[in-house]
Amino acid sequence: MPNIPPTSQSSTSTSSFPDTPLRTPPSDPSSSSPLIVDVSHAPVFADAITQVKEETEVPVASAPHITAVVDSLEDLEHLVLSDDPEHPANMIPELCREFYKLGWVTGTGGGISIRLNDHVFLAPSGVQKERILPEHIFVLPFSQSSIPRPGSKRDMLRIPKKLGLKESACTPLFWNAFTMRNAGACIHTHSQHAVLLTLLLGKKAESFKMSHQEMIKGVRIGGVGKTLRFFDTLEIPIIENTADEEDLTDGMAEAMRKYPDAPAILVRRHGVYVWGNTWEQAKTQAECLDYLFEMATKMLSLHLPLVGDN
Numbered sequence: 001m002p003n004i005p006p007t008s009q010s011s012t013s014t015s016s017f018p019d020t021p022l023r024t025p026p027s028d029p030s031s032s033s034p035l036i037v038d039v040s041h042a043p044v045f046a047d048a049i050t051q052v053k054e055e056t057e058v059p060v061a062s063a064p065h066i067t068a069v070v071d072s073l074e075d076l077e078h079l080v081l082s083d084d085p086e087h088p089a090n091m092i093p094e095l096c097r098e099f100y101k102l103g104w105v106t107g108t109g110g111g112i113s114i115r116l117n118d119h120v121f122l123a124p125s126g127v128q129k130e131r132i133l134p135e136h137i138f139v140l141p142f143s144q145s146s147i148p149r150p151g152s153k154r155d156m157l158r159i160p161k162k163l164g165l166k167e168s169a170c171t172p173l174f175w176n177a178f179t180m181r182n183a184g185a186c187i188h189t190h191s192q193h194a195v196l197l198t199l200l201l202g203k204k205a206e207s208f209k210m211s212h213q214e215m216i217k218g219v220r221i222g223g224v225g226k227t228l229r230f231f232d233t234l235e236i237p238i239i240e241n242t243a244d245e246e247d248l249t250d251g252m253a254e255a256m257r258k259y260p261d262a263p264a265i266l267v268r269r270h271g272v273y274v275w276g277n278t279w280e281q282a283k284t285q286a287e288c289l290d291y292l293f294e295m296a297t298k299m300l301s302l303h304l305p306l307v308g309d310n
């Protein structure tokens with residue numbers, strides 16, 4: 001598992017990561033780590049293309065699906081280095097730290113992706129999410145030459161300098177939210193409330209339903225529409241888990257088609273995917289839903305009905 005350094009960036013760190021300061025792009029011109037991108041489907045990055053000094057195909061062990069190589073990593077560092085604390089490359093590490101404290105992204109699992117216009121920002125896979133830094137963030141063009149499904153090629157704009165990092169395995173699931181709901185952010189949690197709820201509801205339950213709870217009012221129809229009302233019934237489909245995260249992609253898409261009003265997808269024995277128009281809305285909805293999942297587990301244990309006010 002790649003070793004993510006502490007956020008304090010201590011000079012005594014034994015991390016294998018380059019200890020790059022957050023807001024100072026690397027300036028060593030001799031640093032020639034290749035940035036691997038396929039920019040052919042991202043006309044908005046015409047400037048970046050002009051900076052390509054040499055386009056040579058080289059085998060990249062960690063990303064064999066990626067085709068073109070730019071020889072200057074520094075050229076696109078600006079995609080992840082910003083003084084704006086709300087820049088997605090700053091927000092993803094901050095939110096992951098918050099989600100870690102909630103038990104949502106512990107043990108490397110779970111995370112958040114943010115889409116800003118044609119840029120999608122993603123954390124690396126299989127790393128301690130609470131310790132990632134802006135320079136560890138992947139940037140993909142939203143306009144892909146093909147949908148980034150399991151095993152398919154991904155078009156990349158920016159890959160972290162540290163080779164061996166791979167973008168989150170949740171990428172195609174986040175993509176479902178971006179393409180099917182036009183979401184601006186998608187959160188994946190391994191919250192125990194979500195997991196326990198799927199267990200208490202039993203194997204036969206195709207969905208979770210709840211009504212008459214104040215926190216339902218913080219959840220939007222389809223995750224991106226109007227907020228639900230107190231008397232509305234919230235319904236969230238439950239899909240079966242798969243051996244690999246990416247293999248959940250089709251099941252999630254199918255559930256989203258079948259339940260267009262659902263603001264999230266529960267994955268049995270695994271967690272939940274929640275999305276929103278923005279990262280703020282995705283976050284508050286994930287909080288409301290987690291509250292409701294916890295409440296539901298307690299109500300089920302007490303044999304209280306989840307729907308209705310009896």
Ligand SMILES: CSCCC(=O)C(=O)COP(=O)(O)O
Nearest residue numbers: 108109110125126168169170
């Ligand atoms: C113990 S994590 C197992 C894999 C998983 O469920 C997951 O969400 C992985 O996400 P990543 O971003 O690390 O690829």
Ligand SMILES: [Zn+2]
Nearest residue numbers: 109110245271
């Ligand atoms: Zn997961």
